[in-house]
Amino acid sequence: MTVQLASILGLWGSYLPSFMRGLVITMEITGLGLAVAVVLGAILAGFKLSKFKALRVIATVYVDIIRSIPVLVLLFLAYYGLGQLGLTLSGIASATAALGAFYAALLCEIFRGGVQGVERGQREAADALGLGRVSGFVRVILPQAVLRILPPSTNQLSNIIKDSSLVVTIGVADLMARSYEASATTFEPMDMFVLAGLIYMALYLVIARAIGRWELNVQRRRG
Amino acid sequence: MSAITLYTGAMLQGAVITLELTAGATVVSLIAGAAGAVGRLYGPRTLKAFIFGYVETIRGLPAILQLFILYFGLTQFGIDVPAYWAAFIWLCLYGTGYAIEIFRAGLQGIPEGQHEATAALGLTRFEAMRRVIIPQAWVAMLPALTNFVVLELKNTTLVYFIGVQDIMFHARLGVSNSGQPLAIYGIAALIYIVLNGTISRVGGILEKRAAIAS
Amino acid sequence: MSSDVVVELDGVRKCFGPRVIFDDVSLSVHRSEVVAVIGPSGAGKSTLIRCINQLNTFEKGVIRVLGHEVYGTEEGRPPLRRDDLRRLRTEIGMVFQTFNLFPHLSVMKNVMLAPQRVKGRSEAEAAAQAQELLEMIGLSHRKDAYPRQLSGGEQQRVAICRALAMEPEVMLFDEPTSMLDPELVGEVLAAIRRLAVDGMTMILVTHEMMFAKEIADTVVVVADGGIAEMGPAKEVLSTPKTERARSFLERVLLHTGGDTGPQAAASEGGFDAASGGFDDPTLSWSREVDEKGLR
Ligand SMILES: Nc1ncnc2c1ncn2[C@@H]1O[C@H](COP(=O)(O)OP(=O)(O)OP(=O)(O)O)[C@@H](O)[C@H]1O
Ligand SMILES: [Mg+2]
Numbered sequence: 036m037t038v039q040l041a042s043i044l045g046l047w048g049s050y051l052p053s054f055m056r057g058l059v060i061t062m063e064i065t066g067l068g069l070a071v072a073v074v075l076g077a078i079l080a081g082f083k084l085s086k087f088k089a090l091r092v093i094a095t096v097y098v099d100i101i102r103s104i105p106v107l108v109l110l111f112l113a114y115y116g117l118g119q120l121g122l123t124l125s126g127i128a129s130a131t132a133a134l135g136a137f138y139a140a141l142l143c144e145i146f147r148g149g150v151q152g153v154e155r156g157q158r159e160a161a162d163a164l165g166l167g168r169v170s171g172f173v174r175v176i177l178p179q180a181v182l183r184i185l186p187p188s189t190n191q192l193s194n195i196i197k198d199s200s201l202v203v204t205i206g207v208a209d210l211m212a213r214s215y216e217a218s219a220t221t222f223e224p225m226d227m228f229v230l231a232g233l234i235y236m237a238l239y240l241v242i243a244r245a246i247g248r249w250e251l252n253v254q255r256r257r258g
Numbered sequence: 259m260s261a262i263t264l265y266t267g268a269m270l271q272g273a274v275i276t277l278e279l280t281a282g283a284t285v286v287s288l289i290a291g292a293a294g295a296v297g298r299l300y301g302p303r304t305l306k307a308f309i310f311g312y313v314e315t316i317r318g319l320p321a322i323l324q325l326f327i328l329y330f331g332l333t334q335f336g337i338d339v340p341a342y343w344a345a346f347i348w349l350c351l352y353g354t355g356y357a358i359e360i361f362r363a364g365l366q367g368i369p370e371g372q373h374e375a376t377a378a379l380g381l382t383r384f385e386a387m388r389r390v391i392i393p394q395a396w397v398a399m400l401p402a403l404t405n406f407v408v409l410e411l412k413n414t415t416l417v418y419f420i421g422v423q424d425i426m427f428h429a430r431l432g433v434s435n436s437g438q439p440l441a442i443y444g445i446a447a448l449i450y451i452v453l454n455g456t457i458s459r460v461g462g463i464l465e466k467r468a469a470i471a472s
Numbered sequence: 473m474s475s476d477v478v479v480e481l482d483g484v485r486k487c488f489g490p491r492v493i494f495d496d497v498s499l500s501v502h503r504s505e506v507v508a509v510i511g512p513s514g515a516g517k518s519t520l521i522r523c524i525n526q527l528n529t530f531e532k533g534v535i536r537v538l539g540h541e542v543y544g545t546e547e548g549r550p551p552l553r554r555d556d557l558r559r560l561r562t563e564i565g566m567v568f569q570t571f572n573l574f575p576h577l578s579v580m581k582n583v584m585l586a587p588q589r590v591k592g593r594s595e596a597e598a599a600a601q602a603q604e605l606l607e608m609i610g611l612s613h614r615k616d617a618y619p620r621q622l623s624g625g626e627q628q629r630v631a632i633c634r635a636l637a638m639e640p641e642v643m644l645f646d647e648p649t650s651m652l653d654p655e656l657v658g659e660v661l662a663a664i665r666r667l668a669v670d671g672m673t674m675i676l677v678t679h680e681m682m683f684a685k686e687i688a689d690t691v692v693v694v695a696d697g698g699i700a701e702m703g704p705a706k707e708v709l710s711t712p713k714t715e716r717a718r719s720f721l722e723r724v725l726l727h728t729g730g731d732t733g734p735q736a737a738a739s740e741g742g743f744d745a746a747s748g749g750f751d752d753p754t755l756s757w758s759r760e761v762d763e764k765g766l767r
Binding site: 369371372374375377378379380381382385389390393394397 | 525527558559561562564565566568570572573574575576585586589590634635638
């Protein structure tokens with residue numbers, strides 16, 4: 036038992052540096068994908084809340100279609116498909132595009148719900164005070180919407196982290212791919228996958244905790 | 259063009275496998291998930307803790323890592339699960355974790371006053387669940403259940419990696435033989451859009467009906 | 473326990489964690505007696521009546537409801553078996569502040585559910601009984617509606633029917649009108665008044681002092697961790713003996729316009745107007761209240 040444990044720990048120790056380099060790539064893909072998703076999601080949410088019907092239709096169609104395509108298919112379309120059009124993307128860029136496009140659709144709905152959830156009365160109060168549309172939104176609606184938006188967005192962030200592992204299929208050396216390769220070279224696949232799993236869990240917990248703390252801070256500041 | 263029609267046909271054959279896996283895993287997951295949620299909410303403490311741990315593990319790990327653990331990982335212990343069954347078992351285990359959460363949230367969403375009213379009337383726990391709590395939770399859970407089926411269907415895309423001949427498997431085969439990734443993955447996307455769209459549509463109809471009934 | 477005592481509390485203590493809500497509460501409720509429980513917010517009125525049907529457990533003492541006995545959790549007795557608990561609860565009807573109707577069932581089905589599932593009545597029997605109860609309460613024309621299509625007052629009247637359908641020996645009301653718009657209060661009070669006239673044993677937590685005075689035989693003032701005062705309704709409400717009861721009553725009567733004088737008359741007038749909206753024309757409240765007064 037102890038011998039076994041020691042040998043597993045030894046194995047883990049020797050692969051940890053490689054896994055950590057993989058983790059950096061995982062975080063890179065996650066960060067880039069999230070950034071694209073947030074920006075695109077916010078734009079789409081703006082479309083959905085717009086008074087122009089055309090914009091609302093565009094956003095609705097985008098969200099409905101993209102949501103029903105598996106991320107893996109989007110990834111292959113970005114990585115292989117765009118290449119056919121002469122737009123060759125690297126693995127990381129493809130992953131950014133695929134994750135960004137997909138999660139923009141989900142975040143759009145979260146953002147829209149958060150903004151609409153802030154009572155209509157708040158908007159009216161802002162208008163009554165003579166705040167313009169923009170400053171009414173930025174100073175009154177948005178700060179309240181943030182608290183509704185954060186928890187479900189954290190959820191999506193964790194999904195992005197997990198889905199970033201799909202790049203194993205296009206040969207990007209992220210955490211998942213490194214554990215897959217290591218499992219083939221060591222013939223100890225379970226040990227390698229468990230280590231990768233622990234790192235994924237740790238990454239998620241750290242991020243969730245950080246966001247949770249920020250959320251609590253915001254809430255506390257507002258009583 | 260003919261290559262594309264050829265592989266579209268193959269992908270549609272793959273769709274049968276995809277749907278088979280989705281439907282089977284959905285049924286198993288929903289049954290196990292309902293039982294798990296009851297255990298999570300009303301079971302003894304150790305059971306609650308175990309189910310909590312299970313759900314968090316399933317939700318915390320990347321899907322593909324879970325599949326690899328089942329298919330490749332277990333070989334380390336001499337357990338050799340055939341690809342199709344590894345895929346199916348994984349979809350069930352994964353789905354159960356998510357289904358537990360859906361049922362738990364659904365059951366917990368019923369206000370305490372409803373439980374109290376059933377107790378005050380002298381209904382048994384079983385009757386209260388059956389006549390009052392579950393019929394209400396069910397309506398509230400329908401949107402999440404629709405999403406659940408869509409999620410399981412999307413998950414099946416990963417099983418090509420271990421050699422199960424689903425839509426993606428044939429798509430990749432077609433791409434490597436024809437060199438037409440845009441068209442073939444585009445068609446794959448279209449098939450998924452139709453399948454998921456149908457599921458959402460059916461879910462929407464059920465929701466509407468449930469809303470009218472109550 | 474004398475034969476016509478329906479509910480009896482003996483030395484009951486209730487705590488939430490380390491906090492004692494009330495202690496050494498003793499009280500007997502006789503058949504056809506109407507007991508109004510009043511007192512400041514947070515005093516434990518709801519908790520007190522919820523102990524009677526075990527929606528809350530209690531620590532010390534014993535509560536008897538007809539033949540059933542429930543001991544406090546720290547009395548060293550084995551806990552009530554689940555079936556006995558259910559049997560106890562079928563003797564007791566409860567009406568909640570928030571109605572708690574089952575939103576997925578029609579008015580009829582709300583009333584029929586427990587008789588069918590607990591008493592094993594056939595659908596036809598249950599339906600006939602529900603129909604009768606709804607007619608009595610003036611809601612038979614709404615029997616196919618769903619709770620959310622009803623006004624608060626209508627919902628509460630259905631909730632009363634739902635409880636009555638179990639043919640309980642005693643009814644508990646926890647502030648049945650405090651969630652209602654003022655103009656809807658009258659119809660619910662009218663329904664409760666009718667039960668009193670019909671001889672139902674009732675324990676009623678309420679903030680409606682005028683109503684308590686009119687309908688209750690006994691008033692119990694809960695305050696400061698126990699029963700501050702208890703006695704015939706008219707006496708307790710007009711000439712409270714304890715300082716605690718007096719200060720509480722002074723405070724509420726300030727809000728309701730006082731016991732006598734023009735404001736009280738005005739509030740009673742509004743009250744009658746509201747109950748006049750009650751659907752059953754054969755019911756004349758003032759006459760029946762007089763009869764009851766003679767009883
Ligand atoms: N489940 C609970 N856990 C802990 N404390 C509770 C619980 N329920 C009630 N309490 C506390 O017990 C006290 C009595 O509550 P209760 O609801 O019985 O008061 P009440 O007299 O009915 O007041 P109100 O007139 O506002 O309805 C309150 O201080 C309340 O905060
Ligand atoms: Mg109360």
